[in-house]
Amino acid sequence: MEATDTAFRTVAWSGCQSRLLRDSRDREDLAAYRGQGGYRPLADADELLREVESSGLVGRGGAAFPLGVKLRAVRDNGRGAVVIANGEEGEPASIKDRWLLRNRPHLVLDGLRLAAAIVGAERAYVYVSDVDSARSVEAALSELDSLGMRVDLWTVEPGYVAGEETAAVRAINGGPAKPSDKPPRPFEAGVSERPTLVSNVETLANLPFLQRHGSAPFRAEGTALSPGTFLATITGANRPPVLYELPHGLPFAELLALHGVSSERVRGALMGGYFAGLLNRAVLDTTLDHETMRRFGSGLGCGAVSLITDDCPVAVAASVLAYFDRENAGQCGSCFNGTAAMAAVGGALRDSVATKEDLGRLRRWSVVLRGRGACATLDAATNVAASLLDQFPDEVADHLAGTCHDCSHGAFRADRPYQVEAVS
Numbered sequence: 132m133e134a135t136d137t138a139f140r141t142v143a144w145s146g147c148q149s150r151l152l153r154d155s156r157d158r159e160d161l162a163a164y165r166g167q168g169g170y171r172p173l174a175d176a177d178e179l180l181r182e183v184e185s186s187g188l189v190g191r192g193g194a195a196f197p198l199g200v201k202l203r204a205v206r207d208n209g210r211g212a213v214v215i216a217n218g219e220e221g222e223p224a225s226i227k228d229r230w231l232l233r234n235r236p237h238l239v240l241d242g243l244r245l246a247a248a249i250v251g252a253e254r255a256y257v258y259v260s261d262v263d264s265a266r267s268v269e270a271a272l273s274e275l276d277s278l279g280m281r282v283d284l285w286t287v288e289p290g291y292v293a294g295e296e297t298a299a300v301r302a303i304n305g306g307p308a309k310p311s312d313k314p315p316r317p318f319e320a321g322v323s324e325r326p327t328l329v330s331n332v333e334t335l336a337n338l339p340f341l342q343r344h345g346s347a348p349f350r351a352e353g354t355a356l357s358p359g360t361f362l363a364t365i366t367g368a369n370r371p372p373v374l375y376e377l378p379h380g381l382p383f384a385e386l387l388a389l390h391g392v393s394s395e396r397v398r399g400a401l402m403g404g405y406f407a408g409l410l411n412r413a414v415l416d417t418t419l420d421h422e423t424m425r426r427f428g429s430g431l432g433c434g435a436v437s438l439i440t441d442d443c444p445v446a447v448a449a450s451v452l453a454y455f456d457r458e459n460a461g462q463c464g465s466c467f468n469g470t471a472a473m474a475a476v477g478g479a480l481r482d483s484v485a486t487k488e489d490l491g492r493l494r495r496w497s498v499v500l501r502g503r504g505a506c507a508t509l510d511a512a513t514n515v516a517a518s519l520l521d522q523f524p525d526e527v528a529d530h531l532a533g534t535c536h537d538c539s540h541g542a543f544r545a546d547r548p549y550q551v552e553a554v555s
Contacts, residue, residue, distance in 0.1 A: 222404030242335030403432020
């Protein structure tokens, strides 16, 4: 059965004022955005950089790297810097970037403007694959006289690896939207060999708030190490997907209550889109912040959480591994062969034809293949494989024995598990 959601809504956490979401489903135009205080003149770019550093804002694209560190690194390299707003949302279970680009393009462009001012860039790009996002950005740019720099819209074909930062740089430089070897990193040599900031659109969308209010109000929500609010795409549990704006540190149990799902139904969750792998019912004891998720051996990533209730975790993992096998860039032998091998064992386990020797190989691959290749696709696959074996040993044993009750009448199968399609 294909697990594709067809309805969609947005909800801001009632305990704090929304910074990113808005009630209207219509695209916010220039007049509306300026009416809310957008595109304020920037008096001191250095002061804004200090506020960003003090805020502790970390990237919302998945890696949670401090934005202030990236901004200062690009600025200090100082050779005609370039800024890229990365809206190529590769995780099928995430919708936040497309929602921002389709509904609040001026918020993203304002953040892009501020980031460019901090690093001294005169050239910027909005990098997307979604057609509706591209149209929205084009419309927003047509409403503006100038952002003080040249801004180009760059579109690519969608793909899991297309949003990786070196893939964005490579595509804009005229190559395929596939990752390249590192070093150099984009902050050292990116577009046209210039120092380049590649930042997720949600990350950039936080800069206007920081310009207007400063770092202390930004830190009023969230935790010490994961400050601020974030956008969370919640799917699964046979419910329509919802895009929430939540404070970091929110107990997972409170999210379930808000989402209308009983904790008794939850067997686990697929975390961070697909990248962070699976968590069993221990997820009920977590809070939604990066440090807690790391402590549980998982990750918040891009903020996408897929609830596993009626679906078999083994079959879910098999579908995700098969997705990575199809979506890898095909450039690195370790990834090309490694994802195929892990997907084959995952499929055999789902179909109850795997052996203990197969599981031994899967366990070994989940360790020795980690960190190989030009991008993190292989790491994502190893996360899924290792977490399945560690978090759901009873379900794995049932599949070895051919006694899985959940799959007895047909196993879960999806090309893109918990994919979100509709956004309005």
